[in-house]
Amino acid sequence: MVKAARKRGSGVKAPDGYVKSNGNTLKRRLVASVHGHEKQGKTEFALSAPGPICYLNFDCGLEGVVEKFEAEKDIFRVDFDMECPPKTDKKKYYNEQWNKFLTAFRAALAHEETRTIVVDTETEAWETIRLAYFGKKEQVMPHHYAPVNEEYLSLLKGVYKTSKNLIFLRKMRAQYVDDKWNGKYEPAGFNKLQYVAQAFGEIIFDKKDKTFSLDLQDSRINKMMVGFPFKGEMCTFPEVAAALHENDVEEWQ
Numbered sequence: 001m002v003k004a005a006r007k008r009g010s011g012v013k014a015p016d017g018y019v020k021s022n023g024n025t026l027k028r029r030l031v032a033s034v035h036g037h038e039k040q041g042k043t044e045f046a047l048s049a050p051g052p053i054c055y056l057n058f059d060c061g062l063e064g065v066v067e068k069f070e071a072e073k074d075i076f077r078v079d080f081d082m083e084c085p086p087k088t089d090k091k092k093y094y095n096e097q098w099n100k101f102l103t104a105f106r107a108a109l110a111h112e113e114t115r116t117i118v119v120d121t122e123t124e125a126w127e128t129i130r131l132a133y134f135g136k137k138e139q140v141m142p143h144h145y146a147p148v149n150e151e152y153l154s155l156l157k158g159v160y161k162t163s164k165n166l167i168f169l170r171k172m173r174a175q176y177v178d179d180k181w182n183g184k185y186e187p188a189g190f191n192k193l194q195y196v197a198q199a200f201g202e203i204i205f206d207k208k209d210k211t212f213s214l215d216l217q218d219s220r221i222n223k224m225m226v227g228f229p230f231k232g233e234m235c236t237f238p239e240v241a242a243a244l245h246e247n248d249v250e251e252w253q
Contacts, residue, residue, distance in 0.1 A: 029163050030241045035170035035187035036203035041212040042169045045203055049116040049165055049237035050252055054108035058124035078104040082124055091135030098132035109158050122168035123189040156196045219244055
């Protein structure tokens with residue numbers, strides 16, 4: 001026999017160190033990882049998020065896109081240079097870039113008015129911390145990555161202490177099996193990003209229909225929306241966030 005559920009507010013005292021859960025622990029924020037090939041609409045999707053936006057820019061995708069959004073919202077940017085000059089100490093150079101990223105990311109988290117943080121691209125942010133630690137990307141033993149992973153995860157997870165949105169834009173790379181390309185592509189970047197992001201999706205531009213779409217591939221917030229093609233006017237951050245949180249689009253504008 002199933003016992004009747006205890007009513008909320010029954011008066012039972014919480015154990016030492018606990019607080020009573022009221023069911024309202026899900027903040028109105030979205031941490032999303034969006035990947036796609038070049039010129040597929042990743043930047044435009046990110047800039048559709050609510051402002052003010054803090055944009056950590058490693059890529060060249062802002063030019064020609066950001067101008068459409070600057071009149072309707074504040075967009076604050078920090079630019080990073082991934083081209084290490086010749087005859088320069090590579091490890092030192094990228095350590096400076098990584099420290100610049102750390103400072104900028106933490107400033108965005110601490111800035112009260114900021115509603116959205118964009119990392120464009122997370123692929124290059126991950127590359128920067130690796131180069132800062134090792135001065136190279138290849139021939140590094142897996143066990144050497146422990147402190148790198150810890151620092152990177154700790155930084156990114158800091159967004160959960162805030163109510164800010166965080167959007168990771170990621171490049172694509174060829175997927176290999178037994179050193180052979182299997183004809184498929186996968187997101188390039190930190191392979192443990194799934195521990196941070198609440199939603200994953202791929203941006204695709206349909207040349208025939210001239211429309212962008214987001215293929216939602218995973219979501220810990222709302223599994224029922226996985227596989228839904230957010231196409232055309234629905235391929236915006238407010239539309240996706242509202243669908244996942246099951247609230248009004250206006251709350252995300």
